[in-house]
Amino acid sequence: MSFPDPIAVFRTEAAELLEQIEAGLLDLNVNLGDKDQVDTVFRSLHTLKGSGAMFGFDALAAFTHHCETAFDRVRKGEVPATHDLVGAVLEAKDHMRLLVDTPTGDHEAASEALLASLRRAVDGAGVPEAPAGPSTTRYTIRFSLPQDAMANGTNPLGLLDEMRDLGDCRVVADRSAIPPLDQLNPVDLHLSWTVELTTSEPRSAIDDVFIFVMDDMQLEVTEVQGEPQTSAAPAEAEAVVAATDPAATTPKPAAKGPATVDAKAAKAAENVRVPAERLDELMDRVGELVIAQSRLSQLAGSSGDLQLRAVSEDVERLSGELRDTMMVLRMVPVTQLFSRFRRLVHDLANETGKVIELVTEGETTEVDKSVIERLADPMIHLVRNSCDHGLETAEQRLAAGKPAAGTISLSARQQGGEVIITIKDDGRGIDKDRVRAKAESSGLIAANASLSDQELYQLIFQPGFSTAQQVTNLSGRGVGMDVVKRTIDALRGTINVVSRPGQGSEISLAIPLTLAIIDGLLVRVGSGRYVIPLAAVEECLELSVEEDMRSRGRSFISLRDSLVPFIRLRDLFRTGTTPDPFQKVVVISTGSERVGLVVDQIIGDHQTVIKSMSKLHHDVGTFSGATILGDGNVALILDVGHLVSEGQQQEAQLRAAG
Amino acid sequence: MSEAAARTLPDALWEGREEIEVVTFDIAGEVFALEAAAVQEILDLLPETSVPGAKAFVGTVINFRGKVIPLADIRLAFGMEATQPTIDSRIVVIELEIEGEPTLTGIRTDKVHEVTTLVRSAGEPPPSVGMRWRPDFIDCLVKRGSDFIILPNLQAIFSANHEHRKSGSSTN
Numbered sequence: 068m069s070f071p072d073p074i075a076v077f078r079t080e081a082a083e084l085l086e087q088i089e090a091g092l093l094d095l096n097v098n099l100g101d102k103d104q105v106d107t108v109f110r111s112l113h114t115l116k117g118s119g120a121m122f123g124f125d126a127l128a129a130f131t132h133h134c135e136t137a138f139d140r141v142r143k144g145e146v147p148a149t150h151d152l153v154g155a156v157l158e159a160k161d162h163m164r165l166l167v168d169t170p171t172g173d174h175e176a177a178s179e180a181l182l183a184s185l186r187r188a189v190d191g192a193g194v195p196e197a198p199a200g201p202s203t204t205r206y207t208i209r210f211s212l213p214q215d216a217m218a219n220g221t222n223p224l225g226l227l228d229e230m231r232d233l234g235d236c237r238v239v240a241d242r243s244a245i246p247p248l249d250q251l252n253p254v255d256l257h258l259s260w261t262v263e264l265t266t267s268e269p270r271s272a273i274d275d276v277f278i279f280v281m282d283d284m285q286l287e288v289t290e291v292q293g294e295p296q297t298s299a300a301p302a303e304a305e306a307v308v309a310a311t312d313p314a315a316t317t318p319k320p321a322a323k324g325p326a327t328v329d330a331k332a333a334k335a336a337e338n339v340r341v342p343a344e345r346l347d348e349l350m351d352r353v354g355e356l357v358i359a360q361s362r363l364s365q366l367a368g369s370s371g372d373l374q375l376r377a378v379s380e381d382v383e384r385l386s387g388e389l390r391d392t393m394m395v396l397r398m399v400p401v402t403q404l405f406s407r408f409r410r411l412v413h414d415l416a417n418e419t420g421k422v423i424e425l426v427t428e429g430e431t432t433e434v435d436k437s438v439i440e441r442l443a444d445p446m447i448h449l450v451r452n453s454c455d456h457g458l459e460t461a462e463q464r465l466a467a468g469k470p471a472a473g474t475i476s477l478s479a480r481q482q483g484g485e486v487i488i489t490i491k492d493d494g495r496g497i498d499k500d501r502v503r504a505k506a507e508s509s510g511l512i513a514a515n516a517s518l519s520d521q522e523l524y525q526l527i528f529q530p531g532f533s534t535a536q537q538v539t540n541l542s543g544r545g546v547g548m549d550v551v552k553r554t555i556d557a558l559r560g561t562i563n564v565v566s567r568p569g570q571g572s573e574i575s576l577a578i579p580l581t582l583a584i585i586d587g588l589l590v591r592v593g594s595g596r597y598v599i600p601l602a603a604v605e606e607c608l609e610l611s612v613e614e615d616m617r618s619r620g621r622s623f624i625s626l627r628d629s630l631v632p633f634i635r636l637r638d639l640f641r642t643g644t645t646p647d648p649f650q651k652v653v654v655i656s657t658g659s660e661r662v663g664l665v666v667d668q669i670i671g672d673h674q675t676v677i678k679s680m681s682k683l684h685h686d687v688g689t690f691s692g693a694t695i696l697g698d699g700n701v702a703l704i705l706d707v708g709h710l711v712s713e714g715q716q717q718e719a720q721l722r723a724a725g
Numbered sequence: 726m727s728e729a730a731a732r733t734l735p736d737a738l739w740e741g742r743e744e745i746e747v748v749t750f751d752i753a754g755e756v757f758a759l760e761a762a763a764v765q766e767i768l769d770l771l772p773e774t775s776v777p778g779a780k781a782f783v784g785t786v787i788n789f790r791g792k793v794i795p796l797a798d799i800r801l802a803f804g805m806e807a808t809q810p811t812i813d814s815r816i817v818v819i820e821l822e823i824e825g826e827p828t829l830t831g832i833r834t835d836k837v838h839e840v841t842t843l844v845r846s847a848g849e850p851p852p853s854v855g856m857r858w859r860p861d862f863i864d865c866l867v868k869r870g871s872d873f874i875i876l877p878n879l880q881a882i883f884s885a886n887h888e889h890r891k892s893g894s895s896t897n
Binding site: 355640 | 772774775776777778779783786787788790791792793794795797823824826828829830883
């Protein structure tokens with residue numbers, strides 16, 4: 068068992084904290100008076116600062132400190148939360164991410180600029196005692212640490228250095244407690260210190276220096292009067308903090324520490340972080356178990372032994388349950404995905420000057436983790452597109468009799484073995500005429516080609532297609548939508564577009580819940596068995612002898628008045644056997660395109676654990692993977708997207724030929 | 726065996742060692758050997774599933790303990806005819822690096838003999854003429870008794886076929 072790199076662990080933790088901070092800030096932006104959110108953000112900032120310093124991310128710690136300070140003042144009610152402040156901290160949060168990712172980079176200038184805007188935001192809120200002001204306060208700090216402090220890892224010099232960072236310091240050590248040399252234990256600490264500090268930092272900055280040793284030490288902080296200063300809280304300034312006594316006047320820092328720890332401990336008990344590959348390994352084992360079990364039940368089924376049958380049924384039930392549990396393990400709620408868009412929409416609203424509201428629905432719907440990760444990019448494109456092209460400006464909306472604020476709604480729901488994710492806006496909708504004009508001018512379709520609405524909308528997913536007359540910073544360069552299509556295809560999903568002019572458009576992504584297991588239709592071609600993903604199967608029908616004869620030479624069947632091209636898998640796979648007398652056609656589709664596959668026999672449906680093919684077979688495009696059947700044999704899984712495009716090409720060639 | 730010939734033996738195989746442990750087996754009447762450490766398992770023949778469209782050399786896949794792995798026929802890589810399996814036919818499963826990824830692959834053999842030790846001093850590079858096997862697919866020959874044992878260069882065989890197929894498909 069190897070221990071993970073502590074820096075990597077910190078980065079993971081920091082990423083979570085930053086996510087919490089962002090979520091908190093965005094919530095706060097909606098409801099500025101929300102005290103809980105202020106506390107949440109403050110706590111996260113504080114933890115980030117603490118662990119950042121612990122792992123040597125000094126720039127991060129220093130920078131975060133200022134944001135924490137700002138929020139501390141909000142928390143104490145000294146400064147009201149404002150949109151400006153939230154915005155400034157949001158920007159600062161992005162900078163923190165940068166500091167986490169590249170701690171060695173040169174971020175000085177950016178840090179300064181952000182802190183300046185943060186100060187402006189805080190000052191703009193009408194603060195009497197701006198920390199950025201030139202006013203300074205003098206404090207006399209007396210502190211002594213327990214005798215075993217150094218043995219426990221505290222370095223008093225570090226504390227003194229931190230105080231020196233706060234401002235001008237005069238340090239006097241009290242050596243009176245040092246015992247004679249023969250009784251001196253060099254590990255014990257016998258000194259105490261008196262520090263005279265002149266600083267522009269607030270009182271709490273001094274407490275922060277001692278935050279990790281507060282519990283066992285004696286600390287006395289006195290504000291020295293007589294200096295020109297504008298402190299609004301002389302009472303607090305004179306308070307003496309005896310941190311050993313929890314009932315002291317300002318016990319906040321001491322109480323805060325344990326509270327955070329408790330919350331963390333509780334969280335750790337609920338969740339176990341497991342590397343994804345271990346889950347995949349477990350998944351493989353469960354897959355093999357399912358295969359072994361179906362062999363067992365075949366054996367048991369053909370034997371008369373009742374006891375064997377009973378055991379086999381038990382194993383079948385258990386392995387089924389195990390597989391279901393396993394699937395649930397990999398599932399995460401789509402909240403993880405949707406929460407990223409709150410920030411995106413917030414930024415897009417700022418960039419475009421439109422008023423945009425984001426509504427999310429069905430966030431508890433669960434999807435395979437690997438699916439979620441791969442969905443993020445295409446959804447970003449779709450949301451950007453909706454914000455940029457779909458929604459109108461506030462004036463245009465008002466003129467059209469709609470509310471000024473445009474709405475983007477993200478929703479997720481489960482439907483059978485699929486999850487449907489919908490991105491909907493109430494903007495102007497997709498302009499069909501412009502899509503058609505653009506498609507004709509770029510040669511994607513023939514002029515006056517008759518297309519259904521759905522076919523027309525699907526054109527926007529073609530590479531290089533964009534109807535935006537103006538290229539903006541956000542979209543309109545024609546890249547993106549084809550990426551969406553490619554990613555969704557790779558996930559074996561489909562895209563459906565609905566648009567009503569003037570009322571908005573709705574793009575639905577139907578994605579299989581998992582990438583590891585599919586429902587398949589088992590068919591036989593020649594002597595080989597193949598699996599067709601059931602989700603792609605539209606219908607199965609018999610290829611009658613007349614149709615078979617008639618269709619020689621041209622590969623079309625008419626299916627309810629429309630011509631569907633078909634592929635004879637026997638020919639494609641060169642089986643070299645005589646065809647069965649009654650051939651079947653399995654009609655498969657991706658979105659709007661259909662193609663028929665002629666097979667010898669349809670065996671039935673089969674739940675399939677997908678195995679990838681080795682590198683040696685990666686060039687064989689017809690198959691997307693393989694699976695192991697109940698009898699231990701391997702069956703190949705047909706790549707529907709590949710076959711459909713092959714069928715369409717064949718159709719196009721035939722059309723071109725005559 | 727001359728010293729000069731021994732020095733030209735590929736060091737990738739011997740890695741400075743004087744002896745290696747190998748598994749010996751027959752393919753098309755010749756004795757071949759593969760380093761024992763690379764061999765995962767020796768299997769009886771299994772039901773095979775042909776992969777339409779794949780190169781004949783790796784035309785089928787088998788179920789190896791729940792994994793789907795390709796089954797290669799070295800004969801076809803050397804341009805020879807496939808033969809019917811016999812009662813002695815076995816599959817030798819080895820692990821190979823293909824494009825930087827460790828890949829399990831089965832190799833069809835006519836008969837598996839034994840695990841034995843080959844000494845470097847008995848080895849010599851493949852002759853460039855006078856053999857029905859392509860010399861660039863062979864690491865070296867090791868003399869034993871009156872016969873030679875062939876140590877095939879699987880990396881060369883698999884990558885040559887791999888690249889060949891890739892370039893073939895891109896012209897389609």
